[in-house]
Each structure stands twice: as structure tokens, then as C-alpha cells.
Amino acid sequence: MIPATSFDAQPSDWRRAYRDLVTDPHELLALLGLESLAGRLPAAGHAFPLRVPRGFVARMRPGDPEDPLLRQVLPLDAEYRPQPGFDLDAVGDLASREAPGVLHKYQGRALLIATGSCAIHCRYCFRRHFPYSEELAARDGWAPALAALRADPSIDEVLLSGGDPLALSTAKLAQLTAALSDLPQLRRLRLHTRLPVVLPERVDCELLDWLATLPWPVAMVLHANHAQEIDTRVAEACAALRRSGVQLLNQAVLLRGVNDSVEAQAGLSERLFEAGVLPYYLHQLDRVAGAAHFEVGDDEARSLIEQLRRRLPGYLLPRLVREVAGEPYKSPM
Ligand SMILES: *Cc1c(COP(=O)(O)O)cnc(C)c1O
Numbered sequence: 001m002i003p004a005t006s007f008d009a010q011p012s013d014w015r016r017a018y019r020d021l022v023t024d025p026h027e028l029l030a031l032l033g034l035e036s037l038a039g040r041l042p043a044a045g046h047a048f049p050l051r052v053p054r055g056f057v058a059r060m061r062p063g064d065p066e067d068p069l070l071r072q073v074l075p076l077d078a079e080y081r082p083q084p085g086f087d088l089d090a091v092g093d094l095a096s097r098e099a100p101g102v103l104h105k106y107q108g109r110a111l112l113i114a115t116g117s118c119a120i121h122c123r124y125c126f127r128r129h130f131p132y133s134e135e136l137a138a139r140d141g142w143a144p145a146l147a148a149l150r151a152d153p154s155i156d157e158v159l160l161s162g163g164d165p166l167a168l169s170t171a172k173l174a175q176l177t178a179a180l181s182d183l184p185q186l187r188r189l190r191l192h193t194r195l196p197v198v199l200p201e202r203v204d205c206e207l208l209d210w211l212a213t214l215p216w217p218v219a220m221v222l223h224a225n226h227a228q229e230i231d232t233r234v235a236e237a238c239a240a241l242r243r244s245g246v247q248l249l250n251q252a253v254l255l256r257g258v259n260d261s262v263e264a265q266a267g268l269s270e271r272l273f274e275a276g277v278l279p280y281y282l283h284q285l286d287r288v289a290g291a292a293h294f295e296v297g298d299d300e301a302r303s304l305i306e307q308l309r310r311r312l313p314g315y316l317l318p319r320l321v322r323e324v325a326g327e328p329y330k331s332p333m
């Protein structure tokens with residue numbers, strides 16, 4: 001059992017860690033003894049700069065240029081070479097905007113872009129080109145977003161996404177859920193967040209208290225791509241989340257050089273389960289500009305899942321899906 005004392009952390013602790021991210025690629029390389037990679041960094045001054053919490057860096061293997069965690073965050077020169085077929089709005093988000101910050105693509109579920117901020121910048125992220133500044137649900141208060149939800153009685157699940165919704169203060173989240181509790185049709189709340197994995201300090205007593213008192217069943221979809229991301233501190237944060245009544249799921253993205261092997265995928269599923277998290281989706285990469293070097297072909301992806309199916313219990317097999325603009329669900333492959 002995990003001692004409760006590890007969760008007496010004060011909200012100021014995560015704020016401090018969130019402010020003290022590594023943002024200089026040269027510092028990151030120096031921390032890992034990989035100064036020799038400096039020649040592969042892009043020229044300075046580009047959009048979507050490096051951002052990574054120090055605790056996540058501590059889980060990387062020093063001296064290993066192929067480290068699966070490093071590869072997810074290190075900006076490379078190669079990203080900035082245009083690749084045919086890799087576009088700016090790969091998943092059609094701009095077409096499914098219902099109100100500022102509200103995306104309604106699937107029946108019954110509306111996604112709220114609660115904030116554009118993330119503690120980490122994942123190089124493969126499909127939101128790296130999304131015009132966040134115009135799309136924050138919070139920008140004019142929550143009123144327009146809430147009005148859009150209220151006007152559609154078919155929506156019974158709200159997904160808080162971003163960016164990372166847990167980048168908001170718990171007080172701000174509580175304001176939002178207080179407003180949502182006026183909507184009689186809501187039956188579930190879902191959060192899509194990478195913070196408990198990349199900055200487990202975020203799971204403090206204030207957050208846990210808020211989660212435990214919400215009026216709906218809560219699902220939290222974490223985002224870990226490799227077993228090495230889930231150290232003891234992250235597993236403790238997951239245990240605490242579960243104790244507050246949250247159903248924990250994980251989505252990963254299939255990434256060349258990160259988790260494109262049976263070993264890596266099986267290791268991730270097994271480690272997630274040890275931490276009380278069930279695998280949900282394994283996403284085929286969205287073809288966004290800058291992410292081409294992460295792509296795994298569809299045939300290889302299917303063969304990987306086939307081998308995993310032999311190896312793992314059914315409940316540890318993630319669903320391999322791809323997001324196709326205009327489809328009514330994430331398309332199974
Ligand atoms: C992925 C996504 C959802 C959730 O889809 P599920 O299959 O229920 O996980 C909802 N809305 C949008 C806009 C999404 O991109």
C-alpha cells in the first residue's frame with residue numbers, strides 16, 4: 001500500500017515544477033551527456049519549442065541518443081523539412097468547431113479545449129499547429145462553450161482536453177465543473193491528460209478532493225507511450241487517482257523508435273496494469289507536418305497488434321485506431 005503522506009503535497013509544489021521546465025535543447029542534451037547531438041537540433045526561433053518537466057528528464061537514460069522518452073520531446077532539424085501528405089490540420093478539427101473551444105465530432109460527446117497549455121511538448125502532437133489562441137473555451141469565461149453544450153441535449157459526456165486540462169488550477173477546474181453541473185443531460189465527465197504521467201506532482205490533495213466530489217462518474221485518459229514513463233512516483237499518483245474514484249485508461253500513439261516493437265507495447269500494457277490503468281487506444285499517428293519521422297506503416301501496425309494479441313490477455317490489448325476526418329468514430333484498423 002502506498003503511504004498517504006506522499007499525497008500531502010501542496011498545490012504550490014506542482015506550480016513550481018510546472019514553471020521550472022527544461023526549455024533549452026542544449027541544457028537537455030547536457031543533462032543527459034549527449035552534447036554530441038547538438039548538430040541535429042533545428043535552428044532557433046521556431047514554433048512549438050522544447051518543453052519538458054525535469055522529473056520526466058530524470059526518467060531518460062543518460063548517454064542514450066535512442067532513449068524512447070528523449071525521442072518524444074527532442075526537437076530535430078528533420079521536423080522542419082516539408083513532407084508530402086503531412087499537413088497542418090490533419091484531423092479536421094477546424095471543421096467540427098461548435099463554439100469557441102468546443103469540438104463536437106462524435107455522438108453524445110463534446111470536447112472542451114480547456115486550455116492550450118501543456119507541461120510537455122510532444123513532437124508528434126497533432127495539436128502542434130492548432131490555433132489555440134482563438135480556441136480556448138476559457139477565453140471569454142466558459143459562457144459560450146456552456147451555452148453550446150446546454151443547447152444540445154444529446155451531449156451526455158463532456159471531455160476536458162486541450163492542451164492539458166490539468167494545467168489549469170484546481171480552483172479553475174472546480175468553477176468549470178460547478179457550471180457543468182447545471183446541465184441535466186450530463187452523465188459522464190472525462191479528462192484527457194498527460195500531466196499525471198509527465199508531472200505527477202499535479203496529483204495533489206486539492207485535485208484529489210475535487211475529483212472525489214464530482215457528481216458524475218469520471219474517466220481519466222492518461223497518455224503514456226512507453227513503460228519507462230511510469231516510475232514509482234507516477235504509479236503512486238495513479239493509485240491516488242483511483243482511490244478518489246476515477247477510472248484510469250491510457251492512450252498511446254504508435255511511434256517509430258519509441259514503441260514500435262512487440263516488447264515495447266507489451267511492456268507498456270503490463271506496466272500500465274501494474275499502475276491500475278487499462279490500455280484504451282493505440283493511435284496510428286496523425287499525419288501532421290513535422291511528425292513524418294515517427295510514422296509506422298499501416299501493415300506493420302496491424303502485424304504488431306496481431307503479435308500482441310497472441311501475447312497479452314485481451315484486456316491489455318489496446319484498440320488500434322486512426323482518426324479519419326469526417327468519420328463518426330475513431331476508425332478501427
Ligand atoms: C477522440 C475524440 C473523442 C472521444 O472519442 P472516444 O472514441 O469516445 O474516445 C471525442 N471528441 C473528439 C473531438 C475527439 O477527437
Ligand code: SF4
Pocket residue numbers: 117118119120121122125126127162163164194223
Ligand atoms: S501533452 Fe498531449 S496535447 Fe500536449 S503536446 Fe503532448 S500530446 Fe500534445
